Amino acid sequence: MSVDREQLAHAMVELTTRLVADGTDPASLLRTATRSLGEVTGASAAGLLVADPRGGVEVLAASDDTSRFLELLQTLTGEGPCVDCIRTGEIVAAPHLDAVDPARWPAFRLAASAGGFAAVHAFPLRLRGRTLGGVNVFHTRPRELGREELAAAQALADLAVLGMTVESGDRREARLAETTLAVLNGRVRVAQAVGMVAAARDLDPGAARVLLQAHADRTRATTGEVAGAITGGTLDPALVAAASPSLSTSAAGRLAEDG
DSSP states (O other), X not given: OOOOHHHHHHHHHHHHHXXXXXXXXXXXXXXHHHHHHHHHTTOSEEEEEEEOTTSSEEEEEESSHHXXXXXXXXXXXXXXXXXXXXXXXXXXXXXXXXXXXXXXXHHXXXXXXXXXXOEEEEEEEEETTEEEEEEEEEESSOOOOOHHHHHHHHHHHHHHHHHTOOSOTHHHHHHHHHHHHHHHHHHHHHHHXXXXXHHHXXXXXXXXXXXXHHHHHHHTOOHHHHHHHHHTTSSOHHHHHHOOOOOOHHHHHXXXXXX
């Protein structure tokens, strides 16, 4: 199938707007790229794995709980399309999951089918011959992406990587490793802050995350900045937990992406 030009243009505008914005959050940039890949390929869900410079792979983003579970499963079993994509640096396509060799990705195939997915594609995040992560897009029906769709999705993935590495030469690789570690550490801080907010008011983690994001919206801060203030002791989690604002549409959308 051919690419929806209007949809591709919208995805490019959204991604490049983030690239030129001052203080672009790398994690936010990658989540935007993941969402854009899903939209351009007409996917029902999408997820992102990054290669941890310390070894292994980590889940960075997912569009829903099912895709988040499938991404996590790949990190635990070391098998799946995104893991293969990171290992080879090539696009991995499974337009008919039920036609995949049963010996390939056995745990992933069963879980993906149980989750209602019938097709999956994985696109590498590449820089100078190294693969630093991968984006999975999932379809609920068998789906073979056309040449234009594959090229457009890979271009979005490449653009996101370039946006995270402003230096030239070898320094670009070091910069991306530093950024990846910062993103992973930021996720740990957010998880810790959510736990502290939840404990302050005996909330479940989902509700605590809503309150944390709402506080970030009210104060025009990033989620990471609010989490850092809570874990660093400069913001009382009880103050965040005490407020019960209605979550804005934009905040709800970001909340689903943050994982």
